[in-house]
Structures are given as C-alpha cells and as structure tokens.
Amino acid sequence: MSTTLSVRPSWPVFCLTPQLQSFYNAVATMKAVKDSTNPNSWAYWVETHRANCPHGVSYFLAWHRGFLYRFEAKLREISGDASLVLPYWNYYDSPSIPPEFLDPSSPLYRSDRTGTDVTGALSYDAFADTVIRFQRGKSHAFETILESRPHNPVHNLIGGSMASIRISPRDPVFWVHHANIDRLWVAWLKAGGGRKEPLTTNTYWSGDLYYGPAVDGMPRVWTADTTSYLGYQYDNETMPTQSSSSVMAASAMATSGAPLRPATRVSVPFGKSRALSLDEQSLNVDVALSATDAARVRSLMLKPTAASSAENGPVRVVLDGVHLTGLGHKGGYFYNVYLNLPAQPGTGQAAGAYLLGSVGAFEISVAQMKASMKGMHGMSDMAGTAASSGHGVRLVFPATEVLQRIWPDNLDKLSVSFVRVDGSRHPTKGVVMKVDGFRVEADPSR
Numbered sequence: 001m002s003t004t005l006s007v008r009p010s011w012p013v014f015c016l017t018p019q020l021q022s023f024y025n026a027v028a029t030m031k032a033v034k035d036s037t038n039p040n041s042w043a044y045w046v047e048t049h050r051a052n053c054p055h056g057v058s059y060f061l062a063w064h065r066g067f068l069y070r071f072e073a074k075l076r077e078i079s080g081d082a083s084l085v086l087p088y089w090n091y092y093d094s095p096s097i098p099p100e101f102l103d104p105s106s107p108l109y110r111s112d113r114t115g116t117d118v119t120g121a122l123s124y125d126a127f128a129d130t131v132i133r134f135q136r137g138k139s140h141a142f143e144t145i146l147e148s149r150p151h152n153p154v155h156n157l158i159g160g161s162m163a164s165i166r167i168s169p170r171d172p173v174f175w176v177h178h179a180n181i182d183r184l185w186v187a188w189l190k191a192g193g194g195r196k197e198p199l200t201t202n203t204y205w206s207g208d209l210y211y212g213p214a215v216d217g218m219p220r221v222w223t224a225d226t227t228s229y230l231g232y233q234y235d236n237e238t239m240p241t242q243s244s245s246s247v248m249a250a251s252a253m254a255t256s257g258a259p260l261r262p263a264t265r266v267s268v269p270f271g272k273s274r275a276l277s278l279d280e281q282s283l284n285v286d287v288a289l290s291a292t293d294a295a296r297v298r299s300l301m302l303k304p305t306a307a308s309s310a311e312n313g314p315v316r317v318v319l320d321g322v323h324l325t326g327l328g329h330k331g332g333y334f335y336n337v338y339l340n341l342p343a344q345p346g347t348g349q350a351a352g353a354y355l356l357g358s359v360g361a362f363e364i365s366v367a368q369m370k371a372s373m374k375g376m377h378g379m380s381d382m383a384g385t386a387a388s389s390g391h392g393v394r395l396v397f398p399a400t401e402v403l404q405r406i407w408p409d410n411l412d413k414l415s416v417s418f419v420r421v422d423g424s425r426h427p428t429k430g431v432v433m434k435v436d437g438f439r440v441e442a443d444p445s446r
Contacts, residue, residue, distance in 0.1 A: 330361075
C-alpha cells in the first residue's frame with residue numbers, strides 16, 4: 001500500500017485540475033468496452049455492485065470503501081494518469097447535480113435522471129452528538145442512520161439508474177455520491193466526542209470484501225486509520241452542520257420543526273389492513289385504536305424496547321405487497337414516513353422525533369434484491385425488515401421508540417403520514433407506489 005497520501009478533492013476543486021480530462025477519458029473508454037466480465041468495462045463494476053453489495057448490513061460502508069478504492073485504481077490504469085483520484089460531491093454545500101454531469105456531450109451524462117436537486121435528502125441526524133456508536137443493531141448507530149439518510153434519499157431523488165440498486169453505478173454520479181458517503185464516515189470518526197468503531201477483532205467486521213472474479217478483494221484492515229492505510233485522504237474531513245452548511249435546508253428532514261400532518265385521506269382500524277396508493281401528494285392514514293388497543297400500546301411503551309423479543313419491535317407499521325408502478329420505477333421522489341405529526345403549526349418537536357423511516361424506489365429495489373439473495377445472512381432493511389410477499393415486498397417500520405420519544409397523551413388513534421419529497425421542481429404526477437396491505441400492529445402486552 002502507498003505511504004504517500006493522495007487527496008480526494010471536492011468536485012468544484014477537481015474540475016480545476018488536469019485530472020478532470022483524465023476522468024472523462026477513463027469513463028468514456030470504459031463505457032466503450034461492452035464485455036461485462038472485463039474489469040476495464042463500465043458494466044463490470046455495475047454487475048459487481050449488483051451481485052455483491054451489502055445494503056442494510058454491517059459491511060455497507062466498508063464494502064463500498066473497498067469498491068471505490070479498486071475502481072479508483074482502475075481509472076488510473078485506464079487513463080494513464082497516476083495522479084487521478086475520485087472526487088466527491090459535497091451536496092451539503094451544493095445540492096444540485098454538478099453541471100458537468102448534465103452536459104449531453106459529456107461521458108458523465110445520463111438521460112434517465114428525473115431529479116437534479118437533493119436538498120430534500122439532507123439529513124444531519126447522523127452527525128448529532130448522541131450518535132457515537134457505529135454499528136447497526138445499536139440505537140443511534142451511525143452506519144444505519146447514514147445509509148438511511150442521506151445515502152438512500154440521494155439515490156431516490158436523482159432517479160433513473162440511481163433509483164435501482166441493481167444498476168445504480170451506471171450513472172457516473174454514483175461514484176462521487178459514494179465518495180462523499182465515505183468522506184462523511186471519515187469525518188464522523190475524526191470528530192471525536194466519544195465516536196468510535198468496533199475493534200478490528202470484532203465479528204462485526206466479518207463481512208466479505210469481494211469485487212468480482214477479475215478484481216482482487218480487500219484486506220480486512222478497518223480501523224480509525226483505514227484511509228491512511230489505503231493511501232488517501234479528503235481535502236475536507238469535517239462533518240456538515242446546519243450552521244456551517246451553505247445550504248438552507250428546505251426539506252422536512254433538515255428543518256428544526258416538524259412538517260404538518262397531511263390532510264387525512266384514509267383510515268383503518270388498528271391491526272387491520274387496507275390498500276394504499278401513493279402519488280405526488282402526501283398522505284395521512286388514521287389508525288383507530290379501541291380502549292383495549294390503546295392500553296396494550298401504552299403498556300408496550302412503558303417497557304424498554306430491547307426487552308421485547310420481537311425482531312421488529314413490539315409496535316410496528318407494516319407495509320405488505322409494496323410495489324412500484326412504471327412511473328414509480330423512474331424515481332425522483334421518496335416518502336418520509338412519520339408517526340403522529342402535529343396537526344397545527346408551531347407545535348411538537350423536531351421532525352426527527354416523529355420519523356419512522358423513508359421509502360422510495362431505491363429502498364424497494366434493495367428489498368427486492370434481498371428477497372432474491374437469501375444466502376446473504378442477516379440482510380435487513382433500514383426501515384425494518386424486507387421479504388418476499390407474493391406481488392411486491394414487505395417493509396416493517398418499528399414504531400415503539402418513536403412513541404416513547406413523543407409520548408402521545410391520547411391514544412384513541414395513531415396517524416401515519418407519508419410525506420412526499422421530490423428532486424425536481426416539476427415532479428411527474430401520478431401513482432408511483434402501491435401497497436397491498438398497510439397496517440399498524442403490536443405484540444400482546446405482558
């Protein structure tokens with residue numbers, strides 16, 4: 001491994017260097033090679049990601065770090081430029097896709113993108129002072145939160161190839177997006193304040209760093225000094241904050257107050273299912289609780305979440321048979337899923353207090369992939385779990401911790417809101433997602 005650190009710069013800085021043309025040349029050359037078994041082809045890296053990438057598991061960040069490292073080396077080889085590095089797109093400072101990716105004459109261009117602005121993806125939750133643990137499976141875990149937001153929403157809002165885990169690396173913006181995700185991992189660890197990863201001997205790091213039959217794997221040396229070991233650093237290794245970001249975040253995720261509950265559109269009794277259709281409008285589902293149901297939920301709220309043996313928590317929102325329409329497959333949107341948003345302005349807590357998770361084309365493609373990769377042990381969705389359910393997939397959003405956080409005074413009903421976020425000022429109208437069975441359920445109280 002190199003002892004001289006190369007520096008991965010932000011995209012605007014990278015554009016001022018001769019390496020921009022080297023990058024163009026390498027991308028164009030790789031796209032011209034049509035053999036997907038050849039690592040000199042763009043398609044090889046798309047297929048490697050499809051066949052091997054772990055999402056929603058402990059090696060998500062580590063696997064992608066190795067993926068970037070091996071791809072960066074291939075760019076150098078093909079371009080003949082030994083100083084070429086992968087730049088990163090810091091969307092916390094510049095949330096619009098860089099113009100170089102929007103030029104139809106550029107090898108970085110994709111005509112299938114449906115959004116160009118990822119402001120709605122900009123969550124600061126992963127950088128809170130309370131997020132000091134790394135590993136998923138723990139509460140307030142950095143890897144889990146970072147993957148859920150901003151990683152997934154950026155994929156969703158750009159849309160096109162980026163909206164599907166199976167083909168997302170087809171879009172060159174994938175690489176500068178993931179370089180930024182890797183940079184945010186570095187920044188989080190360097191921020192200190194008790195932030196730490198599991199020891200290198202921990203079984204948490206027992207995943208596979210495999211990148212296809214034609215590319216060497218990576219050694220399992222994931223420590224606080226991993227990037228130095230691999231021979232690179234970033235020109236900015238500080239975490240984004242709302243106060244320091246040049247972007248005045250306009251999304252519900254990033255504002256200090258919660259969005260208002262959408263006008264009620266449908267209702268369903270607690271524990272019962274109903275079908276839903278999601279389009280360009282936000283949607284609220286009122287879930288009516290009987291006195292017995294309310295007492296059961298309150299009893300479960302009084303218990304520590306970890307005390308439940310239920311995999312998805314004792315109270316949960318379940319979406320069965322979730323599937324995309326033809327319009328939905330194009331991406332460019334996602335829905336934040338909230339519990340009991342305030343109905344009046346100026347009331348309640350910050351948005352994150354009510355957030356159960358998010359769902360868009362990318363999350364559904366991940367769930368579909370997991371259902372077809374049953375050999376990958378332990379794969380679970382960021383929203384909860386994902387599995388085959390006939391036509392579509394099953395998504396589960398654990399709700400107990402949110403209930404404990406907001407502690408509603410009245411439990412005659414629960415309100416689940418699907419708040420639409422778009423990556424374009426002129427989103428396409430129409431149904432993008434259908435849910436065969438929506439319900440809120442709970443374990444029996446004991």
